[in-house]
Amino acid sequence: MINYLQPEFHVDIDYDRCHKCGRCAGQCGWGVYSFVERPLPDDAKCRACHRCVTFCPAHCITIKRSDLAYRENPNWPIRARKGVWRQAASGGVLLTSMGSDAPRGSIFDALTLDACQVTNPSIDPLREPMETRTVIGKRPRALGERVPKDWAGRLTLSTPILFAPMSFGSVSLNVHKSMAMAAKRLGTFMNTGEGGLHADLYPYQDNVIVQVASGRFGVTPEYLERGAAIEIKVGQGAKPGIGGHLPGEKINAEVSTTRMIPQGTDAISPAPHHDIYSIEDLRQLIYSLKEASGYKPVGVKIAAVHNVGAIASGIVRAGADYVYLDGMNGGTGAAPAVIRDHVGIPVELALAVVDQRLRDEGIRNEASIIVAGSIKSSADLAKALALGADAVALGSATLLALGCHLCQSCHTGCCSWGLTTQKPELTRRLDPEEGAQRLVNLVSAWTHELQEILGALGVNAVESLRGSRDRLRAIGLDAQTCEILGVAPAGR
Amino acid sequence: MCGLVGICDTGGTRHSGEDVMRAMALQHDRGNGLGAGYAGHGIYPELPDHYALHLLFENRAALERTEAFIDAYYELERAEAIPTRRTDGIGKAPLLWRYFVQPNAKKLSDSGQREDDYVVYGVMHINTHFDGATVVSSGKNMGVFKGVGFPEEIGHFYRIEEYGAHTWVAHNRFPTNSQAWWGGAHPFSLLDFSLVHNGELSSYGINARYIKQFGYVCTLFTDTEVATYLFDLLVRRHGLSFEDACAALAPPLWSAIDAMEPAARERATLMRDIYGSAMLNGPFAIVLGTNSGMVAFNDRVKLRPLVAAVSGDLVAVGSEESSLLEVLNTPDYVWAPKAGEPVIARVGQPFDITTATLHTTAERSAA
Known part of the structure; x- marks a missing residue:
């Protein structure tokens, strides 16, 4: 037709x-x-x-x-x-990819940061120490408090930035290699996404979070043991409540081996995990994974949806070491446009609600919060930290750093930049060594900028910005949104 | 800019407030007349086991509501107006009263709380619910005297020289963040802790959110309040030593932690993991007075002055060396404590000079 x-x-x-x-x-x-x-x-x-x-x-x-x-x-x-x-x-169904292009604007852009003048000095990060080290995981409430053995594992990041989960299959092996090498050099973590861990990444496994999603692709005891941490993917900001579909054309020999599915067949991730129909099932899976892996940290990734506060509280009480909140502007390798553009809530609001909810319940120490969903700059990073995030994860920004120009066509498998494709003539366009350097450059640059922001705020450690919402002011947000964010309007 | 002084007699001898007042008066220019105060520990030997609630009331109604609350929840031993005298330079003062109380045994038992938590809850209740009433201090055998004025004026007003204490802390205020009011002067106090502070806590936002999780409500419009509550949480409730509490509030840099021996490194790492949100960041010098002595320390990069001196049993700290020399004639040691390195004086124990880093010629020994 x-x-x-x-x-x-x-x-x-x-x-x-x-x-x-x-x-x-x-x-x-x-x-x-x-x-x-x-x-x-x-x-x-x-x-x-x-x-x-x-x-x-x-x-x-x-x-x-x-x-x-x-x-x-x-x-x-x-x-x-x-x-x-x-x-x-x-x-x-209208298919699309990358983050929503609906013109909703960003709440981050409506927030401004504070700075020191006269009464407290700003600090020059070129002359003074400026600490960005971040620890993800459970921690006791008080020194000397006895804690269960599954609380032991924590992840140490040199900077509060991780690479967001993107599966091998949806992206090329060279993208995975670039992220793995960069994570190792930076002292942070990449995330396999749901497509398993290719053998070429084993040398970098100490800097890899392995994901367990509804399709369970590539999940073996060895896979769990290799990862530095395990992440249960329940949802994705770009497509809350929706499963995944990697078309058979993208399942070549390498993807087939890594995912443990026949070559050329479609890889279908069901919408729900078929062993998680309620919160107690999630608890069982969290503890099964901990048992299987010798008590590695287990995080849970969810899409930011309307009732996210209660959901995150349940996840923490179910034993998760971190909650990963993915906002509605988050990217995807393929999603129905109607879902991407109309389901979920922005990550800024989800983060504010979850951080406050966990504090109200006195369990904020039991889990870290990682946020993603259109973190576009170090300013977004700093604002996310001030709202209460422990760290941010970069998906779209990672691909952009590797050449992506946001043409929103990942689902076609024809990416000219060689990123979201498995065609060898295209994937060879990304040299993993150069890709890793670009990612190291990006994260280093944002870390430098974060240090400048911390210095302007008069603090010399990132934990003094984390959750410090009185260092934010809002311009042009309505009173109710300000209240939810816990941020005063500018001038107040 | 503010000025502070702390003096502790580790031998336990009680000293009149006259000395600390003289030391503060020498730092006159570090304030602007908008706040000063004193805390004396060991000042009520005749009623050492009663909680001495020092209160200020903006109006009669606040006094009446608070007294009704005290009557309902405490056994009152004595209530009296805090003695003052007319002083030039001191404007209209709020109503200043003190109440020596014990928790009502039945109410305490019904509450299921520890006795000290019961008192803290009462303090938070008065501060948050009774408009115009502020609990200035709530410890046993100690009290805070503060208001709007210069330190020598406030000391004269409260007849500070008439009290004897083994530990004094005092403050001269140059307010920057909040408007001057009597409750906003230092020291800030909860139970047996009194705290004075020169500086500004750039981390106040997260410190206040952190402490709120443990039931502390910041109501006094100033960052110093949160530091007082943090000491209460860490020392009284979490059982940390003063050394550990200071290491939690002004932790070593990661580079220093990474260079430690494995066991020390693991512990210091865990402490930063646990108490990251409690870290006091930004410029400060803090002196904490307690019924067992005194703790003084700086922020992690020493952005505010703090000098210490020892003369026999007396340990003194302050913003300016001259004010210490004013009260210690020939000190054995004078030094500037390093960033984050606490000076801890304990009543009943000679001061351990080996805990101090004496590292420049300016830090001299008279011996």
Whole structure:
């Protein structure tokens, strides 16, 4: 059936400057270019991933937004009209990837940080120690308090930043290698996601959190033993309540071995864990994993949903060592657009509610809080810490650092940057050594900026920012949102 | 900028408040007349086992409501207005009263609380529920005298020279964060602890949220209050030694911890894990007075002055060396304690000078 959609982008080539070298055609993963003496683009296939633009030696390619005019109708935005046309042609669920592009704005952006003036001195991180070391896990309430043996394990991070779970299969092995090497060099952790641990990552296993999700891909006693910690994935911010579907085209020999499923078959993660239908089941799984792994820390990752405070409290009381909150702006390798854009709550609110709830119940010491879901800069990091997070996890930012241009097409498996694909001609574009360096650079830069922020705040350790909400003020947030965040409006 | 002084006689001899007042008067310029105060430990030898509740009331109604509460929950031994005298420079004072009490035995038993927790609960209740009433101190055989004025004025007003204490702490205030009011002057006190502070706790937000989990409500609009409650939590309720409490509140840097022997490293790491939210961060010098002695320490990078001196049984600390020399004629030792290194004086034990790092020529021994 003919698709009634019009191209979103226009590939503009200045042929006077074009070398006619054909590199654009070679670089494009979407088949935009045919090459007959010169590159001939098909606008309809372009995803605006800018791979060709970046690698064009003549800098003669410009991707432009199509300036096709549509009849204005505020009640029928183009976005909605295109959805209808696509679904009328396909009859299917609208698939998308990466974080939501719904124009909701970020609560982080409405928060500002404090700084010292006169009465207390700011501290210069170039001259004074500025500590960012962070410990994730359970801790006793008081020194000398006897604690159960399953409280022993904790993770020590040199900086409150981790790499977010992204499975081998949804991303390439080279992405996994980049994260693993970077985590080791930085003194932090990567997370396997739900696709198992490839043997090439064993040398980095002390810096790897292994995930157990509803599909249980690659989960063996050995897998649990290799990880520094284990994470039960219940939900994902981009698709709360939804399972996963990795299409068979992405299941090559390596993915098949690592996931322990036949090559070429679809990898389906059920929406729920079929052994978790309530909180007591979660407790059993947490303790089964602890028993199986010699009492490693076990975290639980959930999507931020409306009742997140009570859910997180239950997770902590079920024995989790950390709660991982993934907000509705979090990324994904593939999700129905309707779920991604309309289900869940922003991570800022979920974090504020959970941190306060655990304090109200006197159990904040029993679990750390890791947050994710569109942490875009060190400012977001600092604000998340001030709201009460122990650490943040970077998913989208990690992929961006490796070249991703947020074209939201991971689910196609054709990523021109070689990240969310298993095609060997594409995955080889990422050199893990260089990828690791980019990730080390990014995390180091954000850590330096965090140190500057801490110094401006007049504190020399990250634990003095964590949960210190009176160092935040809100601009333009309504009174109720301020109350939920526990943050005063600016000027007060 | 504020000024502080602490003097402890480790031999247990009680000294009139005159000395500490003179030492404070020498630091006149460290305040601006908007707050000063004294705490004396060992001042009520005639009623040593009663909780001495020092209160200030903004109005008569607050006094009446509070007295009704005290009558209902405590056995009152004695109630009296705190003796004062008219003093130039001191404006209108609130109503100042003290009550010597024991918890009502039946109410205490019904509450299921420890006796000291029962008293703390009562203090929090008065501070949070009775508008215009503030508990200034609540310990046994000790009391806090504070208000809006310069330290020599406040001392004269309260007739400080008439009290004898083995441990005095005193403060001269230059308020920066909160408006001047009588309850906002230092020392801050809970049970037997009194605390004075020069500096600003940049970590106040998380310190207050942390302490709230243990039932402490910050009501006095100042960061010093939270430090007082932290000492109460760590020492009285968690059973930490003063050394450990200081190490929790101003912990060693990770680089120093990493260089420790394995057992010490493990313990220091665990302490930072547990008490990270209690860490007092930002510039401070703090002196804690207790019925068993005195503790003084600085923030982790020493952003506020603190000098210590020893002369026989007397251990003195203060913001300025000159004020110590004013009361200790020929000290045996004078030194500037290192960042985070506590000076701990215990009544009944000679001061252990080996706990002090004496490392520059300015820190001299008279011996």
